[in-house]
Amino acid sequence: xxxxxxxxxxxxxxxxxxxxxxxxxxxxxxxxxxxxxxxxxxxxxxxxxxxxxxxxxxxxxxxxxxxxxxxxxxxxxxxxxxxxxxxxxxxxxxxxxxxxxxxxxxxxxxxxxxxxxxxxxxxxxxxxxxxxxxxxxxxxxxxxxxxxxxxxxxxxxxxxxxxxxxxxxxxxxxxxxxxxxxxxxxxxxxxxxxxxxxxxxxxxxxxxxxxxxxxxxxxxxxxxxxxxxxxxxxxxxxxxxxxxxxxxxxxxxxxxxxxxxxxxxxxxxxxx
Numbered sequence: 001x002x003x004x005x006x007x008x009x010x011x012x013x014x015x016x017x018x019x020x021x022x023x024x025x026x027x028x029x030x031x032x033x034x035x036x037x038x039x040x041x042x043x044x045x046x047x048x049x050x051x052x053x054x055x056x057x058x059x060x061x062x063x064x065x066x067x068x069x070x071x072x073x074x075x076x077x078x079x080x081x082x083x084x085x086x087x088x089x090x091x092x093x094x095x096x097x098x099x100x101x102x103x104x105x106x107x108x109x110x111x112x113x114x115x116x117x118x119x120x121x122x123x124x125x126x127x128x129x130x131x132x133x134x135x136x137x138x139x140x141x142x143x144x145x146x147x148x149x150x151x152x153x154x155x156x157x158x159x160x161x162x163x164x165x166x167x168x169x170x171x172x173x174x175x176x177x178x179x180x181x182x183x184x185x186x187x188x189x190x191x192x193x194x195x196x197x198x199x200x201x202x203x204x205x206x207x208x209x210x211x212x213x214x215x216x217x218x219x220x221x222x223x224x225x226x227x228x229x230x231x232x233x234x235x236x237x238x239x240x241x242x243x244x245x246x247x248x249x250x251x252x253x254x255x256x257x258x259x260x261x262x263x264x265x266x267x268x269x270x271x272x
Contacts (some may be wrong), residue, residue, distance in 0.1 A: 005254075008089055011085075015085035015088030017055050018129075020080065020081050022080065022084065023081070026224025042073070046066065047052055056082060059073065059078045060078075080133065080220065088125060091121050091255060094256065116159055117156075117160060120157065120204070122137070127149040128200045130142070131197055131243045136241030136244050139191070143192075143193060144198060146200040147199075150204070153200075153203055166207050167206055169206075170203055170206040171203040171237040173196050174199050177198055178190055189244075190242055194242050197247075205257060212260060213249045
């Protein structure tokens with residue numbers, strides 16, 4: 001039980017730190033600023049002291065206001081950190097259940113393969129949260145992080161013994177699926193960034209789970225779209241950013257794709 005509590009706390013703290021980093025990264029990618037400057041208040045530009053830059057805690061202690069100008073800090077800073085912390089806790093709990101509890105976790109953290117798989121999860125979470133925020137805020141997906149992330153994840157998976165054919169096939173299917181839509185619609189249905197997101201997800205998830213992620217994203221998007229139309233927030237002709245739905249669908253498939261696929265095969269009578 002002690003390892004479970006430690007794992008939850010560590011996962012939440014690490015996740016919230018990653019959420020803070022992703023939020024900052026998204027804004028600096030969009031502005032083209034880069035990381036040459038230390039973290040600063042988005043309202044007055046004052047550099048933040050380290051104790052005013054602690055994820056979640058600093059926001060709550062300062063009551064959502066800058067320590068210098070006392071203007072309100074956008075709430076999405078807080079929600080990004082809280083969400084990332086929660087998502088990494090969910091990943092740890094999923095691993096706990098999948099590996100059979102404390103004994104399985106000890107085996108994983110004392111093996112190189114266990115750390116390589118954990119790195120895959122962390123990189124995937126960072127990339128998908130980056131896609132979520134940039135596509136949600138600006139309808140923009142930056143291709144550089146996806147390409148670099150895909151190469152790194154592919155290398156990590158190869159080091160853990162994953163099939164190279166499986167990764168290449170997943171990347172090709174993910175990329176071609178969206179490339180064909182982009183070509184057929186001349187960019188009206190989806191954006192070019194979705195092609196690179198499909199490639200990344202295909203490498204990260206592999207075949208056949210990339211299919212499950214795509215299917216889940218369209219189902220998720222359809223449900224959210226219908227709800228927004230019913231509430232009067234969107235019209236039938238409105239566009240929704242696909243990356244906002246592909247990101248959570250991909251994360252869910254990474255955690256439970258195998259179980260979902262096995263359940264589906266049992267449902268249609270292919271597997272027992």
